[in-house]
Amino acid sequence: xxxFSDIVSAKxxxxxMIHQTPIFESSLLNEWLGSRVLFKAECLQRTGxxxxxxxxxxxxxxxxxxxxxxxxxxNSSGNHAQxxxxxxxxxxVPAKIFxxxxxxxxxxxxxxxxxxxxxxxxxRVEADEAVARAAEEPDTVWIPPFNHPDIIAGQGxxxxxxxxxxxxxDAVFTxxxxxxxxxxxxxxxxxxxxxxKVIGAEPLAANDAAESLRQGKIVPLSGPPVTLADGAAxxxxxxxxxxxxxxxxxxxxxxxxxxxxxxxxxxxxxxxHMEPTCAMTMEAVFQWLKTVSRGQKVVVLLSxxxxxxxxxxxxxxxxxxTELPRL
Amino acid sequence: xxxFSDIVSAKxxxxxMIHQTPIFESSLLNEWLGSRVLFKAECLQRTGxxxxxxxxxxxxxxxxxxxxxxxxxxNSSGNHAQxxxxxxxxxxVPAKIFxxxxxxxxxxxxxxxxxxxxxxxxxRVEADEAVARAAEEPDTVWIPPFNHPDIIAGQGxxxxxxxxxxxxxDAVFTxxxxxxxxxxxxxxxxxxxxxxKVIGAEPLAANDAAESLRQGKIVPLSGPPVTLADGAAxxxxxxxxxxxxxxxxxxxxxxxxxxxxxxxxxxxxxxxHMEPTCAMTMEAVFQWLKTVSRGQKVVVLLSxxxxxxxxxxxxxxxxxxTELPRL
Numbered sequence: 001x002x003x004f005s006d007i008v009s010a011k012x013x014x015x016x017m018i019h020q021t022p023i024f025e026s027s028l029l030n031e032w033l034g035s036r037v038l039f040k041a042e043c044l045q046r047t048g049x050x051x052x053x054x055x056x057x058x059x060x061x062x063x064x065x066x067x068x069x070x071x072x073x074x075n076s077s078g079n080h081a082q083x084x085x086x087x088x089x090x091x092x093v094p095a096k097i098f099x100x101x102x103x104x105x106x107x108x109x110x111x112x113x114x115x116x117x118x119x120x121x122x123x124r125v126e127a128d129e130a131v132a133r134a135a136e137e138p139d140t141v142w143i144p145p146f147n148h149p150d151i152i153a154g155q156g157x158x159x160x161x162x163x164x165x166x167x168x169x170d171a172v173f174t175x176x177x178x179x180x181x182x183x184x185x186x187x188x189x190x191x192x193x194x195x196x197k198v199i200g201a202e203p204l205a206a207n208d209a210a211e212s213l214r215q216g217k218i219v220p221l222s223g224p225p226v227t228l229a230d231g232a233a234x235x236x237x238x239x240x241x242x243x244x245x246x247x248x249x250x251x252x253x254x255x256x257x258x259x260x261x262x263x264x265x266x267x268x269x270x271x272x273h274m275e276p277t278c279a280m281t282m283e284a285v286f287q288w289l290k291t292v293s294r295g296q297k298v299v300v301l302l303s304x305x306x307x308x309x310x311x312x313x314x315x316x317x318x319x320x321x322t323e324l325p326r327l
Numbered sequence: 328x329x330x331f332s333d334i335v336s337a338k339x340x341x342x343x344m345i346h347q348t349p350i351f352e353s354s355l356l357n358e359w360l361g362s363r364v365l366f367k368a369e370c371l372q373r374t375g376x377x378x379x380x381x382x383x384x385x386x387x388x389x390x391x392x393x394x395x396x397x398x399x400x401x402n403s404s405g406n407h408a409q410x411x412x413x414x415x416x417x418x419x420v421p422a423k424i425f426x427x428x429x430x431x432x433x434x435x436x437x438x439x440x441x442x443x444x445x446x447x448x449x450x451r452v453e454a455d456e457a458v459a460r461a462a463e464e465p466d467t468v469w470i471p472p473f474n475h476p477d478i479i480a481g482q483g484x485x486x487x488x489x490x491x492x493x494x495x496x497d498a499v500f501t502x503x504x505x506x507x508x509x510x511x512x513x514x515x516x517x518x519x520x521x522x523x524k525v526i527g528a529e530p531l532a533a534n535d536a537a538e539s540l541r542q543g544k545i546v547p548l549s550g551p552p553v554t555l556a557d558g559a560a561x562x563x564x565x566x567x568x569x570x571x572x573x574x575x576x577x578x579x580x581x582x583x584x585x586x587x588x589x590x591x592x593x594x595x596x597x598x599x600h601m602e603p604t605c606a607m608t609m610e611a612v613f614q615w616l617k618t619v620s621r622g623q624k625v626v627v628l629l630s631x632x633x634x635x636x637x638x639x640x641x642x643x644x645x646x647x648x649t650e651l652p653r654l
Contacts, residue, residue, distance in 0.1 A: 022349070028440050043598045105649045106595060113355050264636065267600045268433060271370045271632035274598070305598035309591065309646035316643055319636035322432045 002149045002244070004191040007156035007184065010057040013064070014157060017056055017090060021045050023165050023299075026269040032326040034294035037285060038169070039266075040162045043274045043305030047086050047110070049079035049231075050158050050181060050303050051145075055087040057154030058143050068093055070139040075099070075131040078231060079304050080145040082107065085116030098131040100124055104308040146180030147238025156184025158301055163192050171197040171288065171298040173281045176209045176251070177234040179241030181303060186244055199250035201284035203227040207253045209237050209245060218242050228259045228311060231277030231304060252284035259283070261320040266302075268321060276315060278302040289327055329476045329571070331518040334483035334511065337384040340391070341484060344383055344417060348372050350492045350626075353596040359653045361621035364612060365496070366593075367489045370601045370632030374413050374437070376406035376558075377485050377508060377630050378472075382414040384481030385470050390418055397466040398423065402458040405558060406631050407472040409434065412443030425458040427451055431635040473507030474565025483511025489626055490519050498524040498615065498625040500608045503536045503578070504561035506568030508630060513571055526577035528611035530554040534580045536564050536572060545569050555586045555638060558604030558631060579611035586610070588647040593629075595648060603642060605629040616654055 024039045042050040062068050068091055074084040075098040088095035095116040099108075100123060111118055121127040135142035144151065158181065159172060172189055176182045182200045189198050202209050206225035212218050220236035227233050237245060263279035266272065281300050289296060307315075351366045369377040389395050395418055401411040402425040415422035422443040426435075427450060438445055448454040462469035471478065485508065486499060499516055503509045509527045516525050529536050533552035539545050547563035554560050564572060590606035593599065608627050616623060634642075 028437060031440065048598060105651070109651055110355065113358070264639075267639075268634070271375060271600045272598060273594045273600050307595070309643055309648050312591075312594075312643035313640065316636055316639040321636050324432070324436055 002152045002156070002183070002187055004187055006149065006153040007160060007188050010153040011157040011160050013060040014053060014056040014154065018052060019045055020161060024270045024272065029269050029325065032324060033286070033289055034327055035289055035296040035298065038166050038297070038299045039270060040158065040299060040301050041272055042158060043272055043278070043302050047079065047082040047114070048304055048306045049083065050155060050301070051079040051083035052086055053157050054151035054154030054180060055080070055083035055143060056090070057157070058148070058150040059087040059091050059093070061150055062141065063091055069141040070094070071096065071137065072141050072143060073098065073131050073134045074143045075127055076145055078107070079306055082110050082114060084143050085111045085114035089115035096134060098127040098134070100127055106308065107306065146178030146234070147240045149240060151180050152184045152240060154184070155181045156188040159185045159188035160192065162299055162301065166299050168193055169196050169299045170296045171199055172301065173199050173201065173284050173298065174301045175229065175232045175277045175281050175303055176200040176202045176245070177232040177277070179209060179237040179245045181301065182248065183241045183244035185301065186247055197249040199252070199284055199288060200245070200248050201252045201254055201281040203229040203232055203259065203280065204253040204255045206233045208235065210251055210253050212237055212242060213246060213251055228256055228263070228276040228314060229280045230311070231275055232280070250284070250288060252287055254280045254283040260315050260318070261323070263315045264320045265325055272302065273305050273307070274302050275304045275307055276311065278304060286325065286327070329479045329483070329510070329514055331514055333476065333480040334487060334515050337380070337480040338484040338487050340387040341380060341383040341481065345379060346372055347488060351597045351599065356596050356652065359651060360616055361654055362616055362623040362625065365493050365624070365626045366597060367485065367626060367628050368599055369485060370599055370605070370629050374406065374409040374441070375631055375633045376410065377482060377628070378406040378410035379413055380484050381478035381481035381507060382407070382410035382470060383417070384484070385475070385477040386414040386418050386420070388477055389468065395420055396468040397421070398464065399468050399470060400425065400458050400461045401470045402426070402454050403472055405434070406633055409437050409441060411470050412438045412441035416442035423461060425454040425461070427454055433635065434633065473505030473561070474567045476567060478507050479511045479567060479571070481511070482508045483515040485628055486512045486515035487519065489628065493626050495520055496523050496626045497623045498526055499628065500526045500528065500611050500625065501628045502556065502559045502604045502608050502630055503527040503529045503572070504559040504604070506536060506564040506572045508628065509575065510568045510571035512628065513574055524576040526579070526611055526615060527572070527575050528579045528581055528608040530556040530559055530586065530607065531580040531582045533560045535562065537578055537580050539564055539569060540573065540578055555583055555590070555603040555641060556607045557638070558602055559607070577611070577615060579614055581607045581610040587642050587645070588650070590642045591647045592652055599629065600632050600634070601629050602631045602634055603638065605631060613652065613654070
């Protein structure tokens with residue numbers, strides 16, 4: 001089980017290797033909502049996402065224990081791939097990322113820029129099988145995207161850094177895919193800001209975490225989801241994250257229209273190029289604010305900013321900026 | 328004629344009322360180009376654009392001379408409208424913005440949020456006639472968008488603030504619409520960074536400034552332009568800006584495909600929601616870098632970040648992220 005002290009240790013390990021990303025807010029949005037909404041712009045983090053925190057914590061801890069392997073492997077077509085490539089490169093450990101041939105040119109270029117090799121397969125299943133085989137090679141470490149205590153502790157550092165900047169808040173909101181960020185945030189928040197509510201958000205079209213919370217057991221998705229919030233399209237939460245997720249104070253499922261709606265509005269109001277996955281979380285804020293008194297001070301963890309052209313064209317196909325987000 | 332000392336005075340006037348916006352860069356882009364490109368993120372300025380500098384300088388100077396009017400008027404559907412509304416509001420002078428009925432809901436909301444009244448007309452011609460009539464009302468000041476010494480001096484403060492952060496640079500690039508920003512930048516740069524080249528960029532589809540520079544006289548566009556870079560679609564430069572624009576070290580005309588190309592790439596690499604008008608300027612950097620040795624240090628002034636849905640859907644209709652911007 002991850003403890004708060006693990007997050008503090010993680011922060012000490014990685015602090016010098018990451019940016020302290022800024023906090024943004026919109027006076028217009030605050031006025032419309034009658035509360036203050038702060039945004040931690042982790043889309044401006046190295047590699048464009050919070051994922052680098054967990055990857056750096058894992059690799060740095062290996063280095064601390066003088067057990068850096070000869071090879072690091074990971075399977076991901078997303079932010080975790082770049083994060084692992086970046087972290088391995090810092091410690092000069094060769095890294096190999098297993099992905100599919102339809103990986104975006106941009107993400108492939110970034111992963112290679114950070115020094116990793118890319119092994120590309122026709123299907124996700126083939127890539128997953130290949131990484132499992134590679135992980136059995138001698139002196140190899142496989143870094144999973146969320147279901148590992150060192151990853152959870154690393155992601156938990158985001159909330160520590162955030163509260164350094166915001167002071168106490170009434171609630172913190174994060175997206176939930178596999179639950180690494182939300183788990184780490186919960187453990188950190190209970191210690192440093194114990195009165196704050198910890199609230200998650202998930203695409204309705206990939207609502208395995210919500211379903212798991214309802215049923216009290218891990219329920220995976222029945223098939224590949226179709227959602228704008230690709231960062232939260234994980235097929236299942238994990239045995240490390242689920243018991244922590246069961247302690248959250250609220251959890252919202254967000255439909256695709258509201259994901260696009262908030263992505264447009266937050267791009268516009270904050271002038272940040274953020275992923276639909278994190279903009280989605282704003283719908284949870286919006287719904288939650290309806291249930292409490294005005295004058296709340298909340299923070300949204302903007303998890304990342306890597307979006308391909310296809311997603312951008314979908315997000316901006318209709319005009320949601322005509323409908324102001326007032327409460 | 329605007330002097331450097333006017334820009335210094337403008338900076339003293341407005342410094343406490345604006346943000347010192349951050350500088351961004353992309354290590355990936357720097358590697359691809361073999362030079363260092365710094366971006367001044369003025370899209371994060373109050374009201375979402377540099378325009379607030381000129382408006383604030385104009386209104387603050389009126390206040391300094393105890394000649395604040397009873398009413399301020401302006402005609403614009405863009406960043407200047409919000410800038411004038413914001414500046415007038417700070418000095419508690421009623422402001423009225425004359426625009427067309429098809430103004431975006433977002434910009435209308437922001438202008439009203441800053442306390443201004445909006446008068447909406449069927450056509451731009453009607454709005455322009457109405458503001459001219461309003462300007463003749465007693466105790467009224469009409470603040471033009473670029474063709475005024477106080478506006479030019481205000482826009483020039485952007486380069487002062489930039490060099491405070493970047494130190495000396497080899498070149499500075501700005502977009503050119505009416506030429507307020509480029510003029511102010513030139514005057515500031517010649518004094519504080521005299522070895523730096525000052526280079527402008529304009530949409531090929533609205534290339535009145537380039538044509539005027541070629542002919543040595545102000546040549547307006549023959550009709551309304553169609554360009555993604557709406558912030559640089561001004562029909563003509565002005566008699567205050569043109570003589571200054573004639574001193575620039577380079578000027579590039581950019582086609583619509585390259586405007587969309589760089590908007591996609593800079594959104595992706597910098598994670599900033601910036602206008603096509605400023606992303607366009609990156610094509611001038613790209614072309615200029617082909618003519619000089621590697622290892623340059625240049626700065627791009629990112630002028631603003633207010634984009635409507637229609638423009639965003641046009642920008643992201645095709646995938647330009649497959650073609651990496653390498654030199």
